Amino acid sequence: MPPMTRNDPSALDLKRQAVRWLVRLRSDDLSEAETLAFAEWLSQDYRHSEAFAAAENTLNEMAVVATHSEKLAVTLPPQTVSPTHPPERRSRQAARGRYWLGSGLAMAAVWLLAVLTIMPRQSHLLADYFSDYHTGTGEQRQLELADGSHLLLNTNTAISVDFNADVRQIVLHHGQARFQVAADAAHPFQVQAGNLNVRALGTVFDVYQSGSQTQVIVEEHAVLAMPAGRQAADGIRIEQGQQLSYRPGQTGALATIDLELAQAWQQRQLIVSDRPLADLVNELERYRLGRIYIADETLKQQHVTGVFPLDNPDVVLETLHKVLGIRATHLGPWVVLQR
Known part of the structure; x- marks a missing residue:
């Protein structure tokens, strides 16, 4: 498949898809079907993962810009009314002041959206x-x-x-x-x-x-x-x-x-005895930031047995990679497991 240019309609559509997925991944009502669909979407084309990573970076950059813009709007000094300024000019100055304040609030809203979108699922602020x-x-x-x-x-x-x-x-x-x-x-x-x-x-x-x-x-x-x-x-x-x-x-x-x-967590261990891989992943997610997705329904149901340390869940993922031949694709805090 040939590369897409910045102005290519297909590239723009891909960006929209990536943003929609990023928003859905932070939703509390994400279904198993949607999770599987996201994993399949990522595996369809390497450009999908690139678009997803770009969308996440864009939201991070927007958050930074929002912070600076909000400070600018708050610290702007009040307009001084000069008798030499005609009413029309004062009106334009007031409009510009309202514009900058409105822009600051708008960017603050974008910042809030960005924070809520990229915030770890485990957050309960x-x-x-x-x-x-x-x-x-x-x-x-x-x-x-x-x-x-x-x-x-x-x-x-x-x-x-x-x-x-x-x-x-x-x-x-x-x-x-x-x-x-x-x-x-x-x-x-x-x-x-x-x-x-x-x-x-x-x-x-x-x-x-x-x-x-x-x-x-x-x-x-x-x-x-x-x-x-x-x-x-x-x-x-x-x-x-x-x-x-x-x-x-x-x-x-x-x-x-x-x-x-049941008591294994008290020794910072996770003991799994002939349970589906999906159960192990669900528990691991509690101990790391981000999400872990399993791209294959058959892989979800593959049974595993073992004693796993909870101090570093990514080490457990590496062990699964070696033992089960599972490939882990990292996209920031998100991980997709597939064969």
Whole structure:
């Protein structure tokens, strides 16, 4: 296929396609079909990946220009009215002032669009800002609360703490945390995660909040999970070695699990036992910025087994490349896996 020039209509159309994909990739409702379509689009022609990279660079440059333009608009001194200037000239000066201010605001809007578009999917700026404690992508953090309870925050997690005269309340805004609860019968220990309240009946449990889904794993003793609006009598009791997966409007599914596999993240490991590659990739995405796409549906379903370190997910991708013969194409923070 011959190269396309800057003014070639096909090149312009390719740029539009790349920008549309860049916007869709930052959408929270990107479907599996769209993900596959994006991977296929990239593999059709090397110029597609070049156009995609160019679109990302353009948005970065626009963000920089917006920052400078906004400063210029804010620091412009007010126009001084001189009696020697006729009204028409003053009107033109005022119009120019409004033009520059309007341009600054417009560029600020472009800057905001650029930031929202290229921002990592894992970002939760508002929740992190208003939380008491949070971790970044790939970070873990241990905490000791005032009551002696111990918490381990996993990657990309934010919590708020509210201890009062009646209850020890933790709000899990997003992410995953392990709770080792100090005994205090007079002050129940409760975790609010999305639409679910989890009350400790024993010592150690794990709560993972992602989107509308809440997952609770009990390592020791038991907990009581209560959907919003329900009383304790209507709660779901989760015993040691059990996992509850809950979404609003659903009853909640209880399952017996392998605690060794479930606890592996606490040692910064990911243990996968005969699971589809797509499951492994979904977990790896939690520990790195950007997205990982699998271009082939058959490749998604290929089963893998292994113990993988979480300190450097890109090393895991390199291991998959060597063992499974998978090729990884890097486009900034995005990675496309294909045979």
